[in-house]
Amino acid sequence: MLLDRQHFFATIRGAPFPGRLSATQVNGTELVLDEFEVRAPDGDIRHLAYMLATAFHETAGTMQPVRETLAASDDAAIRILDRAYAAGRLGQVRTPYWRRDADGKSWLGRGLVQLTHRRNYEAMSAVTGIDLVERPERAMEPQVSAAILVEGMLRGSFTGRRLSQYFDTQRADWEGARAIVNGNDRAALIAGYGRTFHAGLTASLIEQPAVG
Numbered sequence: 001m002l003l004d005r006q007h008f009f010a011t012i013r014g015a016p017f018p019g020r021l022s023a024t025q026v027n028g029t030e031l032v033l034d035e036f037e038v039r040a041p042d043g044d045i046r047h048l049a050y051m052l053a054t055a056f057h058e059t060a061g062t063m064q065p066v067r068e069t070l071a072a073s074d075d076a077a078i079r080i081l082d083r084a085y086a087a088g089r090l091g092q093v094r095t096p097y098w099r100r101d102a103d104g105k106s107w108l109g110r111g112l113v114q115l116t117h118r119r120n121y122e123a124m125s126a127v128t129g130i131d132l133v134e135r136p137e138r139a140m141e142p143q144v145s146a147a148i149l150v151e152g153m154l155r156g157s158f159t160g161r162r163l164s165q166y167f168d169t170q171r172a173d174w175e176g177a178r179a180i181v182n183g184n185d186r187a188a189l190i191a192g193y194g195r196t197f198h199a200g201l202t203a204s205l206i207e208q209p210a211v212g
Helices: 005-012 023-039 045-058 074-086 118-128 136-140 142-155 176-180 187-203
Strands: none
Touching: 005 023, 005 187, 023 045, 023 142, 045 142, 045 187, 118 136, 118 142, 136 142, 176 187
């Protein structure tokens, strides 16, 4: 897939971005594009579009790895989550996974897509070859986070559901694809982002000359 990136960024500047793009937003988006090209060179462009939509939503539009609650530090995120849990605002949470374990490590959400719980850090360590169990904070590194996003959504590492179940020759289920990460939470909103990214990608494809 050859992409005119200058045209792509000009296209998405107005939507889903609010009329402008910062250098960090461009850099974060390019990391996802690069990672997809390396890991899925012949991949479905709709898969890439939905990855970008997921990152856009999960990072509040920054396209940079963030902690759960958007806190500036693990300790701050833990305090915010503890308060929300005590107030009963996290009814779906059975155990406070963000609290530090015996080794002082927190398994709170981090990255371009929120990686939570030790088991998911273990799973993505195996997929990426990066020891996220020894150093869970590495999920905040842009390159590492992009690898987690791409491989996790392609393989179904987060919930057991993968992109190929929602986008194939027969269908494009933009709303259902949210189950790859988080049930049907904001499914319609993220589907809209996905379609917008897809339109930008499609308009920016460079036609490759025929071989032979």
